[in-house]
Amino acid sequence: MQEQNIxxxxxxxxxxxxxxxxxxxxxxxxxxxxxxxxxxxxxxxxKSFGGKSVLSLPEESFWEVESVAPFKSQFENERLGWKLSxxxxxxxxxxxxxxxxxxxxxxxxxxxxxxxxxxLLEKRTLRLVTVLDGTAMSARRTGTYATTVLGxxxxxxxxxxxxxxxxxxIARSVIECLDFRFADRIEEIVVRGRSREGxxxxxxxxxxxxxxxxxxxxDTTRLPFCRFVITATNARTPLFDDCALHRRAISxxxxxxxxxxxxxxxxxxxxxxxxxDVATVSRRNSQSIALHFSRRGLSLEQVGPLIGVAELSGSxxxxxxxxxxxxxxxxxxxxxxxxxxxxxYKKYRAxxxxxxxxxx
Numbered sequence: 001m002q003e004q005n006i007x008x009x010x011x012x013x014x015x016x017x018x019x020x021x022x023x024x025x026x027x028x029x030x031x032x033x034x035x036x037x038x039x040x041x042x043x044x045x046x047k048s049f050g051g052k053s054v055l056s057l058p059e060e061s062f063w064e065v066e067s068v069a070p071f072k073s074q075f076e077n078e079r080l081g082w083k084l085s086x087x088x089x090x091x092x093x094x095x096x097x098x099x100x101x102x103x104x105x106x107x108x109x110x111x112x113x114x115x116x117x118x119x120l121l122e123k124r125t126l127r128l129v130t131v132l133d134g135t136a137m138s139a140r141r142t143g144t145y146a147t148t149v150l151g152x153x154x155x156x157x158x159x160x161x162x163x164x165x166x167x168x169x170i171a172r173s174v175i176e177c178l179d180f181r182f183a184d185r186i187e188e189i190v191v192r193g194r195s196r197e198g199x200x201x202x203x204x205x206x207x208x209x210x211x212x213x214x215x216x217x218x219d220t221t222r223l224p225f226c227r228f229v230i231t232a233t234n235a236r237t238p239l240f241d242d243c244a245l246h247r248r249a250i251s252x253x254x255x256x257x258x259x260x261x262x263x264x265x266x267x268x269x270x271x272x273x274x275x276x277d278v279a280t281v282s283r284r285n286s287q288s289i290a291l292h293f294s295r296r297g298l299s300l301e302q303v304g305p306l307i308g309v310a311e312l313s314g315s316x317x318x319x320x321x322x323x324x325x326x327x328x329x330x331x332x333x334x335x336x337x338x339x340x341x342x343x344x345y346k347k348y349r350a351x352x353x354x355x356x357x358x359x360x
């Protein structure tokens with residue numbers, strides 16, 4: 001396989017979503033979860049590792065442009081999230097680099113908020129094997145965090161409800177993954193979107209596709225009854241009050257500064273606080289847990305390990321039976337992208353090899 005990869009680097013092909021779909025190389029939900037499960041095993045054993053760099057751009061300079069200034073009022077409650085990111089990682093066969101350009105304003109132009117491009121490299125030579133459109137792939141891998149967290153921090157006999165903030169592609173993937181792996185344990189998924197239009201689009205997209213009842217919500221009335229709370233938005237301010245949560249809520253934060261400080265203090269004091277990778281979350285410094293420390297002149301990376309902040313990427317066991325809340329923050333590990341891209345590429349190559357054999 002590696003020799004084939006080296007040969008392939010002489011004739012690099014860009015695989016867009018249409019070509020991947022036409023070749024039947026889109027991953028099924030099972031294949032997606034198998035890929036990310038394999039990534040987590042190799043991350044925890046040290047066989048796969050990587051890093052992330054983010055260049056955040058100042059919103060003020062964006063709104064200085066006369067042609068876009070009139071739209072500023074649309075984003076009073078939402079961050080632009082205007083940034084250029086680079087994620088890089090390796091495993092035993094491949095290397096990968098994902099480049100992300102993001103700006104919430106892109107939706108006004110008919111584009112996704114975030115666009116990703118993935119470069120897949122052969123590990124030994126680090127020569128380019130293929131380039132993939134990673135936009136849909138990136139959203140799907142982020143949604144798999146919901147299954148990872150639910151599997152780690154609940155007991156197999158637990159039955160619970162889920163409250164999901166967000167109605168975009170990540171929310172769609174969250175529902176897909178939870179429905180595939182935990183339909184027998186989840187009583188309902190309550191979804192509150194940023195806009196009515198976005199929520200209606202999500203509900204139309206998943207109609208008839210889930211075994212779990214998915215309930216649209218215009219408020220947080222159901223929040224206290226949902227033990228698993230997921231935030232996948234670009235909100236400027238916290239999405240809920242600490243007092244509104246289930247006492248032993250498990251929260252998964254996939255967005256930015258969406259979590260109230262009172263909740264974080266309670267989780268640090270009486271519960272369990274977890275990051276997918278403490279150093280990466282700390283250096284990114286855009287999510288609530290990192291900002292909780294940096295606003296006090298402290299560093300999550302330095303203080304977190306001393307006060308018991310744990311890591312999904314660590315090799316140690318994490319306790320699921322907490323008296324207080326379990327607060328999980330995930331910044332998105334590049335190794336997950338690598339394993340998903342690798343699985344798509346191998347599936348695409350198998351299709352091409354089959355077509356070639358058929359012709360001959």
